[in-house]
Amino acid sequence: MKRTEVMKAAELIIEKIDAVTYCDDCKKEYATVTYGRICPYCKSEHTWLVRGNEFVIKEIEAADEEC
Numbered sequence: 752m753k754r755t756e757v758m759k760a761a762e763l764i765i766e767k768i769d770a771v772t773y774c775d776d777c778k779k780e781y782a783t784v785t786y787g788r789i790c791p792y793c794k795s796e797h798t799w800l801v802r803g804n805e806f807v808i809k810e811i812e813a814a815d816e817e818c
């Protein structure tokens with residue numbers, strides 16, 4: 752029981768750590784899953800995904816379309 756809970760928690764943590772966004776304005780990195788595309792430090796939208804799992808990358812690319 753407890754071992755299963757630990758494994759689930761570990762999976763969630765890994766996903767959160769994987770997705771990191773870099774802010775081009777204040778040159779900081781932050782957790783993509785927590786703040787999305789808006790930088791929590793300077794509220795800039797000039798951010799790009801440094802690394803993340805494929806699911807997160809797909810979501811961000813879809814929302815980042817510039818026509």
Ligand SMILES: [Zn+2]
Nearest residue numbers: 774777790793
């Ligand atoms: Zn910023």
